[in-house]
Amino acid sequence: MNENYVVTVDALADFCTKLFQAYGANYEKAKDFSESLVKTELRGIKSHGVVRIKNYIDRMKAGTITLNSSSKIIKETPTTALIDGNNGLGMVISKEAVRLARRKAEESGVGIVSVRNSNHFGAAGIWGEELAGNNMIGICATNSEPIVSAPVGKTRALGSNPFSIAVPANKYPTVNLDISNGVMALGKIYEYRRLGKEFPEGSWLDKEGTPTTNPHANEVAEFIMRPFGMHKGFGITVMMEILTAILADGAFGPEIPSVYRDIDKPNPISHFFMAIKIECFRDLHDFTSKVDTLIEYLHSLPVQEEGKRVLYPGEIEAKVSEQNDKNGIILSEEVVKELLDMANLGGMEISDSPFEVAPNNIVINSQI
Amino acid sequence: MNENYVVTVDALADFCTKLFQAYGANYEKAKDFSESLVKTELRGIKSHGVVRIKNYIDRMKAGTITLNSSSKIIKETPTTALIDGNNGLGMVISKEAVRLARRKAEESGVGIVSVRNSNHFGAAGIWGEELAGNNMIGICATNSEPIVSAPVGKTRALGSNPFSIAVPANKYPTVNLDISNGVMALGKIYEYRRLGKEFPEGSWLDKEGTPTTNPHANEVAEFIMRPFGMHKGFGITVMMEILTAILADGAFGPEIPSVYRDIDKPNPISHFFMAIKIECFRDLHDFTSKVDTLIEYLHSLPVQEEGKRVLYPGEIEAKVSEQNDKNGIILSEEVVKELLDMANLGGMEISDSPFEVAPNNIVINSQI
Numbered sequence: 001m002n003e004n005y006v007v008t009v010d011a012l013a014d015f016c017t018k019l020f021q022a023y024g025a026n027y028e029k030a031k032d033f034s035e036s037l038v039k040t041e042l043r044g045i046k047s048h049g050v051v052r053i054k055n056y057i058d059r060m061k062a063g064t065i066t067l068n069s070s071s072k073i074i075k076e077t078p079t080t081a082l083i084d085g086n087n088g089l090g091m092v093i094s095k096e097a098v099r100l101a102r103r104k105a106e107e108s109g110v111g112i113v114s115v116r117n118s119n120h121f122g123a124a125g126i127w128g129e130e131l132a133g134n135n136m137i138g139i140c141a142t143n144s145e146p147i148v149s150a151p152v153g154k155t156r157a158l159g160s161n162p163f164s165i166a167v168p169a170n171k172y173p174t175v176n177l178d179i180s181n182g183v184m185a186l187g188k189i190y191e192y193r194r195l196g197k198e199f200p201e202g203s204w205l206d207k208e209g210t211p212t213t214n215p216h217a218n219e220v221a222e223f224i225m226r227p228f229g230m231h232k233g234f235g236i237t238v239m240m241e242i243l244t245a246i247l248a249d250g251a252f253g254p255e256i257p258s259v260y261r262d263i264d265k266p267n268p269i270s271h272f273f274m275a276i277k278i279e280c281f282r283d284l285h286d287f288t289s290k291v292d293t294l295i296e297y298l299h300s301l302p303v304q305e306e307g308k309r310v311l312y313p314g315e316i317e318a319k320v321s322e323q324n325d326k327n328g329i330i331l332s333e334e335v336v337k338e339l340l341d342m343a344n345l346g347g348m349e350i351s352d353s354p355f356e357v358a359p360n361n362i363v364i365n366s367q368i
Numbered sequence: 369m370n371e372n373y374v375v376t377v378d379a380l381a382d383f384c385t386k387l388f389q390a391y392g393a394n395y396e397k398a399k400d401f402s403e404s405l406v407k408t409e410l411r412g413i414k415s416h417g418v419v420r421i422k423n424y425i426d427r428m429k430a431g432t433i434t435l436n437s438s439s440k441i442i443k444e445t446p447t448t449a450l451i452d453g454n455n456g457l458g459m460v461i462s463k464e465a466v467r468l469a470r471r472k473a474e475e476s477g478v479g480i481v482s483v484r485n486s487n488h489f490g491a492a493g494i495w496g497e498e499l500a501g502n503n504m505i506g507i508c509a510t511n512s513e514p515i516v517s518a519p520v521g522k523t524r525a526l527g528s529n530p531f532s533i534a535v536p537a538n539k540y541p542t543v544n545l546d547i548s549n550g551v552m553a554l555g556k557i558y559e560y561r562r563l564g565k566e567f568p569e570g571s572w573l574d575k576e577g578t579p580t581t582n583p584h585a586n587e588v589a590e591f592i593m594r595p596f597g598m599h600k601g602f603g604i605t606v607m608m609e610i611l612t613a614i615l616a617d618g619a620f621g622p623e624i625p626s627v628y629r630d631i632d633k634p635n636p637i638s639h640f641f642m643a644i645k646i647e648c649f650r651d652l653h654d655f656t657s658k659v660d661t662l663i664e665y666l667h668s669l670p671v672q673e674e675g676k677r678v679l680y681p682g683e684i685e686a687k688v689s690e691q692n693d694k695n696g697i698i699l700s701e702e703v704v705k706e707l708l709d710m711a712n713l714g715g716m717e718i719s720d721s722p723f724e725v726a727p728n729n730i731v732i733n734s735q736i
Binding site: 075077078079080082108109110112114137150151152153154155157165167175177179183209228229232233235236238239241242243246247248249252253254276277278280281282286287290291293294297298301302303304305308309310312313 | 443445446447448450476477478480482505518519520521522523525533535543545547551577596597600601603604606607609610611614615616617620621622644645646648649650654655658659661662665666669670671672673676677678680681
């Protein structure tokens with residue numbers, strides 16, 4: 001039987017920093033990258049966390065991520081900037097872009113930073129939250145390679161283009177909507193297979209473009225995702241494509257190679273970051289207190305099933321973060337083996353492995 | 369059998385202007401109001417068009433819309449403004465707010481105008497489009513009285529909080545996503561009844577909060593709407609509530625009386641308007657041309673059924689606008705009778721009725 005492992009947040013961040021250094025990243029970039037990756041993992045967004053390190057390293061080895069390149073500001077006004085990420089690490093580029101958007105909002109009320117030629121930036125929610133901090137509204141989005149079909153379509157049309165809208169509360173963790181525009185992530189297909197369940201009606205097309213509820217209809221990577229809420233979710237994905245790639249003069253949908261299959265090609269995606277200073281509109285404490293009121297109102301609502309509760313966007317991720325911060329992050333044996341293999345191959349020195357076998361009763365949450 | 373009527377756009381706008389004047393609106397406000405209302409009708413968003421005039425007039429008579437009040441700027445910076453609508457006509461307030469947001473974006477790259485104490489502003493899409501014009505990205509949202517339940521909830525939690533994101537293309541009409549966060553509008557229940565169809569699974573709760581597919585489960589007004597895409601659509605509605613009411617220090621969800629049932633109480637809703645100047649990021653013509661490329665890409669995609677086509681957000685509304693502009697707007701006998709009754713009661717002089725019986729083959733499109 002497979003075992004799970006547990007690792008503290010700091011130890012995982014430290015391990016990842018050293019790993020990226022072993023593959024050629026300089027210390028600053030490796031540290032920023034690793035911190036954002038661990039933050040994604042901390043929030044329980046495992047599909048965008050440590051599990052993706054292999055892909056990053058494959059790209060570092062293939063030279064299709066330019067490890068120590070610097071972003072360049074192409075165009076700038078007091079409220080806006082266009083940045084070319086020069087194919088650097090998406091999380092490093094995003095961290096700089098977020099800092100710039102917040103500085104502009106601090107000075108001018110609003111800051112918008114548009115980014116092209118970046119790479120995968122982890123979960124949108126970590127940037128929404130950084131943009132928001134404790135005094136702003138943060139909005140961000142990214143485009144990605146095509147995976148979602150149009151409602152009447154039968155092929156992958158555009159990316160699932162995740163976005164986040166985040167605002168600070170007073171007594172509660174940040175309200176943070178962090179969603180993509182597909183019915184569900186590709187990775188969940190493995191869960192349906194494992195549990196022997198059929199897909200819900202209308203969630204996937206097979207590789208020929210025919211609606212299917214059979215998780216074994218073809219290879220996982222070949223399924224075509226439907227947009228959530230059909231024309232509504234697809235409409236949002238179209239607008240996010242425009243807000244990211246078209247505003248930034250970056251590659252749009254069909255121009256983007258596959259992040260997993262086309263390791264030999266750059267994956268030039270675009271992002272959108274916006275910060276809005278709350279105090280331009282009303283007293284900050286009044287705002288965050290009213291967000292508390294909204295949260296408490298949601299918590300007070302009658303529910304369908306006893307024991308459930310209406311949650312606010314980001315509430316689960318905040319709770320998981322707190323737990324992971326306290327108890328450590330749980331990783332599967334497979335992921336830990338992959339990390340250690342990459343460390344060995346890269347010639348990274350490991351005196352003590354930071355990964356400990358987790359107690360038997362600890363499981364990684366099912367994603368269905 | 370009921371007959372349909374046809375009226376030209378200009379004649380309808382003129383009729384409505386005179387009607388609002390008859391009930392006490394000054395010429396300028398009546399004209400702005402009427403133009404926005406007809407623009408909504410023109411786009412085929414009939415649920416937010418002429419059919420709502422009776423509610424506006426009931427409120428004018430009850431004194432719960434302050435007809436000739438002026439909006440007041442409460443707080444302002446070069447990029448932002450907070451406006452109190454003083455319970456005036458939502459469309460008149462919105463027109464001013466949009467103008468202000470665009471002026472700020474013209475001068476500073478971005479303009480955000482937050483509005484409280486407004487009233488119903490028609491379809492979000494008409495403001496998205498005005499914000500965008502031919503050189504900006506327009507984003508707007510409104511809150512509304514609670515109608516949408518939380519995914520696990522069994523009561524009306526928050527409004528369906530419609531929003532619009534609009535951007536200009538070059539050769540094509542504006543790309544304009546204009547959606548609310550419910551599975552479908554309340555008015556569509558009448559269509560299900562008329563056609564003898566069941567609701568799709570998961571779209572409505574009955575008045576007790578139990579999921580139902582029966583359009584006769586209770587009175588139409590008592591149904592509880594589910595959010596589109598469940599937790600995703602609900603999350604968007606929560607964020608729109610914050611971007612509108614909480615940012616503007618306006619009334620939030622449960623504080624808003626019913627626009628139809630509580631005629632004797634104001635309906636103090638809030639809006640959010642944002643304009644982003646495209647030229648701050650890239651050449652405008654390059655941007656709009658790339659939007660054309662995206663549109664043509666969508667049109668070229670393979671589809672499930674022959675004869676269908678992947679449409680871009682706002683494409684149907686643009687087509688309907690063009691047709692209505694050419695052939696006139698079709699109104700049901702019931703709506704025309706209501707308009708003429710209100711005109712008579714208000715003492716408005718009608719020399720010639722602008723409504724003509726429509727040819728037999730013209731029907732109002734079914735909304736299912």
